[in-house]
Amino acid sequence: MTQRSSRPSRPERAHPPRGRTGTPPRPPVGDPARQAALDTLRAVRQRDAYANLVLPGILRERKITGRDAALATELTYGSLRAQGLLDAVLTACADRPLSEVDGAVLDALRLGAYQLLRTRIPAHAAVASTVDLVRADRGSGAAGFANAVLRRVTGQDEAGWVEEVAPDEDADPIGYLAMAHAHPRWIAQAFAEALGSRGEPLRDALAADDMRPAVHLAARPGQCSSDELAAMTGGEVAPYSPYGVHLDTGSGDPGDLDPVRERLATVQDEGSQLCAVALTRVPLEGSDERWLDLCAGPGGKAVMLGSLASLSGASLDAVEKAPHRADLIRKAAGDVPMTVHVADGRESGLAEGSFDRVLVDAPCTGLGALRRRPEARWRRQPSDVAPLARLQRELLTAALTLVRPGGVVAYVVCTPHLSETVGVVADVARRTGATWLDAREYFPGVPDLGDGPQVQLWPHKHGTDAMFCAMLQRPA
Numbered sequence: 349m350t351q352r353s354s355r356p357s358r359p360e361r362a363h364p365p366r367g368r369t370g371t372p373p374r375p376p377v378g379d380p381a382r383q384a385a386l387d388t389l390r391a392v393r394q395r396d397a398y399a400n401l402v403l404p405g406i407l408r409e410r411k412i413t414g415r416d417a418a419l420a421t422e423l424t425y426g427s428l429r430a431q432g433l434l435d436a437v438l439t440a441c442a443d444r445p446l447s448e449v450d451g452a453v454l455d456a457l458r459l460g461a462y463q464l465l466r467t468r469i470p471a472h473a474a475v476a477s478t479v480d481l482v483r484a485d486r487g488s489g490a491a492g493f494a495n496a497v498l499r500r501v502t503g504q505d506e507a508g509w510v511e512e513v514a515p516d517e518d519a520d521p522i523g524y525l526a527m528a529h530a531h532p533r534w535i536a537q538a539f540a541e542a543l544g545s546r547g548e549p550l551r552d553a554l555a556a557d558d559m560r561p562a563v564h565l566a567a568r569p570g571q572c573s574s575d576e577l578a579a580m581t582g583g584e585v586a587p588y589s590p591y592g593v594h595l596d597t598g599s600g601d602p603g604d605l606d607p608v609r610e611r612l613a614t615v616q617d618e619g620s621q622l623c624a625v626a627l628t629r630v631p632l633e634g635s636d637e638r639w640l641d642l643c644a645g646p647g648g649k650a651v652m653l654g655s656l657a658s659l660s661g662a663s664l665d666a667v668e669k670a671p672h673r674a675d676l677i678r679k680a681a682g683d684v685p686m687t688v689h690v691a692d693g694r695e696s697g698l699a700e701g702s703f704d705r706v707l708v709d710a711p712c713t714g715l716g717a718l719r720r721r722p723e724a725r726w727r728r729q730p731s732d733v734a735p736l737a738r739l740q741r742e743l744l745t746a747a748l749t750l751v752r753p754g755g756v757v758a759y760v761v762c763t764p765h766l767s768e769t770v771g772v773v774a775d776v777a778r779r780t781g782a783t784w785l786d787a788r789e790y791f792p793g794v795p796d797l798g799d800g801p802q803v804q805l806w807p808h809k810h811g812t813d814a815m816f817c818a819m820l821q822r823p824a
């Protein structure tokens with residue numbers, strides 16, 4: 349990394365910082381979009397909040413709509429996704445470690461740096477608007493500091509900064525791509541291992557994962573077709589899921605769409621739809637009447653499975669450990685028939701061998717759905733993987749006792765991390781004697797699924813989250 353020669357001097361504080369009471373500052377009349385973004389960044393930093401839950405509330409409460417809402421959304425999610433890259437650049441531009449910068453000022457600096465590096469907002473507007481926010485919240489000393497730092501950021505564009513702050517591309521290609529596409533290095537490493545590549549495929553995967561995804565809707569089987577849903581919403585029929593529609597909603601909350609409110613459709617990534625539907629496509633000999641979703645909260649796949657089950661004369665049981673998430677399943681289900689159990693899937697109390705099809709949509713690191721959870725990539729830690737992999741093995745093992753001989757279990761996670769995917773399935777298949785079916789057969793029309801028997805979907809190949817699906821059959 350190149351050291352910069354002169355740096356802005358440390359500003360003195362003009363007056364005690366405001367906004368320490370936890371109450372978000374009132375939005376300045378002139379810049380509601382940036383203030384909403386800033387307040388969301390603060391909630392994410394201070395309370396570990398989820399931006400996609402906080403921001404819509406702020407927009408609603410402050411009646412921010414249209415272009416301002418779209419700008420607030422882009423700046424919030426963009427700043428959170430790019431945080432690692434922004435922090436590396438800000439570190440190179442500040443006269444002190446970022447850990448010594450006041451948190452509220454750091455939020456604003458990230459917001460400003462994001463505008464400078466990753467939007468077409470003119471530099472003077474990005475700097476001036478950020479400095480105004482800092483001045484309003486933290487006084488003129490902090491504003492001077494922010495001004496000096498951001499002026500340094502304007503010294504070069506994103507590509508120039510990447511060359512300066514990223515590791516050398518030849519010596520550490522994964523570290524370089526991780527920085528260039530704003531991913532923690534360990535996550536880029538996990539993607540590289542799953543892809544078997546540290547070159548072009550990794551670059552494409554990280555780049556696709558760094559973009560704001562389209563909203564995916566699932567038409568409820570038996571209630572509405574994907575053609576009808578596309579016509580109702582102005583979206584496009586999805587390429588692979590028979591129920592899917594892709595939508596560009598800008599800043600709007602897809603939960604507000606009429607077909608979603610009227611329960612004709614749900615908001616669900618196309619990859620999730622494909623995995624749930626794949627379980628129902630495996631041909632079975634003998635009975636096919638009882639289906640189970642062993643990790644069902646908040647109910648996205650349970651609604652899909654419950655709808656398909658009732659069309660085919662089967663019933664669905666849904667197990668969820670967390671009571672509040674079981675409530676979410678009941679709410680999501682509405683009139684879709686299913687029985688919800690609050691229980692640990694490893695010891696559910698359900699009768700062994702009593703189900704024909706079981707879905708294990710196991711808790712996981714979520715590394716495959718980072719596009720949809722802007723702050724998640726910087727929160728997750730490598731140490732999260734091993735305990736989750738242990739839980740995943742236990743849940744999959746339990747599923748193989750709950751399914752009848754000859755029945756099928758779909759193991760699904762929204763992560764490509766090998767320890768959570770093939771590592772879990774290979775281990776459980778070996779210990780239980782379950783047969784590993786070729787899952788690719790149940791994803792008809794989906795290209796580029798590799799050598800099997802598992803299916804790993806990717807944003808850069810399929811436009812879906814990076815969902816993993818393996819099918820295991822209990823020996824008859």
Ligand SMILES: C[S@@+](CC[C@H](N)C(=O)[O-])C[C@H]1O[C@@H](n2cnc3c(N)ncnc32)[C@H](O)[C@@H]1O
Pocket residue numbers: 620642643644645646647648649650667668669670673691692693694709710711712
């Ligand atoms: C990946 S999410 C499932 C998503 C869900 N299938 C859907 O499509 O909406 C995993 C769920 O498993 C639940 N869970 C965690 N540990 C569990 C356990 N031991 N038994 C049952 N459910 C568990 C979590 O609370 C979480 O709701």
